[in-house]
Amino acid sequence: AQSVTQPDIHITVSEGASLELRCNYSYGATPYLFWYVQSPGQGLQLLLKYFSGDTLVQGIKGFEAEFKRSQSSFNLRKPSVHWSDAAEYFCAVAEGYNQGGKLIFGQGTELSVKP
Amino acid sequence: DTGVSQDPRHKITKRGQNVTFRCDPISEHNRLYWYRQTLGQGPEFLTYFQNEAQLEKSRLLSDRFSAERPKGSFSTLEIQRTEQGDSAMYLCASSPLEGQGPNEQFFGPGTRLTVL
Numbered sequence: 001a002q003s004v005t006q007p008d009i010h011i012t013v014s015e016g017a018s019l020e021l022r023c024n025y026s027y028g029a030t031p032y033l034f035w036y037v038q039s040p041g042q043g044l045q046l047l048l049k050y051f052s053g054d055t056l057v058q059g060i061k062g063f064e065a066e067f068k069r070s071q072s073s074f075n076l077r078k079p080s081v082h083w084s085d086a087a088e089y090f091c092a093v094a095e096g097y098n099q100g101g102k103l104i105f106g107q108g109t110e111l112s113v114k115p
Numbered sequence: 116d117t118g119v120s121q122d123p124r125h126k127i128t129k130r131g132q133n134v135t136f137r138c139d140p141i142s143e144h145n146r147l148y149w150y151r152q153t154l155g156q157g158p159e160f161l162t163y164f165q166n167e168a169q170l171e172k173s174r175l176l177s178d179r180f181s182a183e184r185p186k187g188s189f190s191t192l193e194i195q196r197t198e199q200g201d202s203a204m205y206l207c208a209s210s211p212l213e214g215q216g217p218n219e220q221f222f223g224p225g226t227r228l229t230v231l
Contacts, residue, residue, distance in 0.1 A: 004157075009155075032217045034219075036222075041224070042224065043119070043206070043222040043223055043224045043225060044158070044206070044208075044222040045222075046219055046220075046221075049219065090157050090158070092157070094217035095217065096217065100163055100170060100171050101146065101163075101210065101217035101218065101220075102148060102160045102163060102171070103148075103150075103158070103160065103208075103217075103220060104160070105157030105158050105159070106157050107155070107156050107157050108155075108156070108157050
């Protein structure tokens with residue numbers, strides 16, 4: 001069965017420091033991978049997605065993620081964190097379109113930013 | 116295009132009561148998904164529609180839950196005889212019918228249900 005693991009429940013970084021959030025997936029076919037961010041009281045917002053092609057994908061708000069098939073990973077990175085990045089981050093894998101395309105989420109990583 | 120909207124944003128009810136939530140997807144989005152999110156967890160898939168057809172239901176969707184999407188536009192999720200374990204955030208998302216891979220799902224703000 002498909003699954004997503006985010007090993008870090010909570011991470012704290014200093015403002016201006018670099019960030020890496022880990023995500024490992026289990027999926028038999030070609031994975032469609034996503035990172036979403038959820039701020040308090042807000043809906044889930046898509047940061048970036050990987051379907052195929054270049055394994056380094058760029059997203060909004062200065063985020064990027066790298067797909068590594070050999071490690072079944074899709075880690076999210078940002079070179080310099082801003083206080084407004086404090087939020088909950090979710091990695092997700094999607095079934096293929098013909099299978100319904102539903103998203104399977106990890107349990108999330110809460111990011112705190114120290115001034 | 117005003118995005119996905121959900122109503123109400125918050126609902127407090129007593130155990131045993133019925134509740135109904137509404138989701139209005141982005142217009143012309145063919146697919147509509149319902150997810151449930153409990154505290155400290157990621158969203159879990161409940162069900163999805165393609166136009167008015169409900170094509171898949173999760174095992175999480177017990178007989179007390181029913182969802183509809185009449186005319187392929189808005190959708191409703193009803194929970195009958197609510198239990199305290201139903202307390203959660205209920206999220207709705209929609210996506211267009213295009214392309215070969217799964218498309219981006221656009222999420223609404225959610226309906227937070229508290230069952231006392």
